[in-house]
Amino acid sequence: MKKVVVTxxxxxxxxxxxxxxxxxxxxVHVIDNYAAGKLPGRxxxxxxxxxxxxxxxxxxxxxxxxxxxxxxxxxVPRVPYSIEHPVETTDVNITGTxxxxxxxxxxxxxxxxYSSSGSASGEQTVLPLSEDLPxxxxxxxxxxxxxxxxxxxxxxxxYRVETVSLRYFNVYGPGLDPxxxxxxxxxxxxxxxxxxxxxTIFGDGTITRDYTHVSDIVHGNMLAAxxxxxxxxxxxxxxxxxxxxxxxxxxLIGGEITYGPPRIEAHDSQADNRKAKELLGWxxxxxxxxxxxxxxxxxxxx
Numbered sequence: 001m002k003k004v005v006v007t008x009x010x011x012x013x014x015x016x017x018x019x020x021x022x023x024x025x026x027x028v029h030v031i032d033n034y035a036a037g038k039l040p041g042r043x044x045x046x047x048x049x050x051x052x053x054x055x056x057x058x059x060x061x062x063x064x065x066x067x068x069x070x071x072x073x074x075x076v077p078r079v080p081y082s083i084e085h086p087v088e089t090t091d092v093n094i095t096g097t098x099x100x101x102x103x104x105x106x107x108x109x110x111x112x113x114y115s116s117s118g119s120a121s122g123e124q125t126v127l128p129l130s131e132d133l134p135x136x137x138x139x140x141x142x143x144x145x146x147x148x149x150x151x152x153x154x155x156x157x158x159y160r161v162e163t164v165s166l167r168y169f170n171v172y173g174p175g176l177d178p179x180x181x182x183x184x185x186x187x188x189x190x191x192x193x194x195x196x197x198x199x200t201i202f203g204d205g206t207i208t209r210d211y212t213h214v215s216d217i218v219h220g221n222m223l224a225a226x227x228x229x230x231x232x233x234x235x236x237x238x239x240x241x242x243x244x245x246x247x248x249x250x251x252l253i254g255g256e257i258t259y260g261p262p263r264i265e266a267h268d269s270q271a272d273n274r275k276a277k278e279l280l281g282w283x284x285x286x287x288x289x290x291x292x293x294x295x296x297x298x299x300x301x302x
Contacts, residue, residue: 003027003067004225005109007054007100008074010034012176013115013168015042016218017071022046024222029063032074041175054096057103064107069225072100073115075145078182079265082141093144098151105159111231112152112161113224118169118210118239118269120146127243128272131167131235139264153233162231164224166217169239169271173214173291174298185246186211186253186292190299193255203262205247210239210270213286223280230279239271240284252292254301 004021008014009030021028028047031054043049052059054074064070075093076082082089097114104112119142121129137143145167152163170184178187189199220238224230250257276282296302 001025001027002069003029004069004071005029005031005064005067006071006073007031007060008072009047010038010042010049011036011073012042013171013214013217014071014073015044015175016173016214017073017221018044018047020218020222029067031060031063035076036177039177055092055099057099060100061103061106064103064109067107068110070100070104070109070112071115071221071225072097072112074100075115077141079119079139079141080263081182082144083139083264086140089140090144093141094147097148101151101155101161101163105155105161110162111225112155112163113221114148114152114163114165116149116165116167116235117142117145118167118237118271119266120149120167121266121269123266127268128241128270129237130272131237131275138266149235156232163233164230165233165235166220166224167235167237167271168217169210169212169237169269171212171214171217172295174295175214185249186295189250189253190295190301193253193301194299198256198258199250199253200258200260201246201250202260203246204259205250206245207265208243208245208268208270209249210241210243211249211288211291212238212240212271212284213291216240216284216286220276220280220282223282227280234279236276236279237271237273238276238282239273240288241271241273242288243268243270244288252289253296
């Protein structure tokens, strides 16, 4: 069994990666500071959990020892939170990523798969968003994720650690946390509908996003960890390749809709996923309507 480490493995995406690795009978270690708590379904029997901060390079290096791959999903997420807390989020999302990369080099890890974000692309005048477009992040979170990519591109050349950065586009699916002021739209809408509250859209409902199911994101991570065609610091989009308005998303979930002030974010987003198909053999498999229908059943709304 090859040893693997998942930073942020008690989070939404990280916990799904942990579950997939356990099915492959890997020796799975998780590093997490539980900033988001220990939510039901995110702690898996069979994995070894280490409560620590990714900025503690020496400590995480001890966990990395003997690992083949590190999946670096740990971050302080959410665009609005990064705007309100730029110092904290920059420290964790940039310094923490450099710490993970450094510990991986010292521990002689073969490959680091870095969880980046489509927010790094930012505001663009053309769609879909290819990885080759000059980046134009419009908020601290997008900038932080982009800087993490830049550091990751250096590590294969300087430290002989293979890296690949995966830009996620609006990940949703079972196990997302619908609570709190920074909850993702899908979760916030589902919870509002379940509690018979209006669904609040920030802005006029015309912004578009490329909603990608977490199972497809996990599959992309598995491919990125093992593919012989990557590892030289590539940046690869993982997105369904289809953008819909936030209005359409709200109507899929159903219920009364209200509108709030717009947020500081890119107006439109859609992944060009040709590179993922070419280098990883990755294809999105779950259509948004099907994914939302399954979540509505889970929430007792169907």
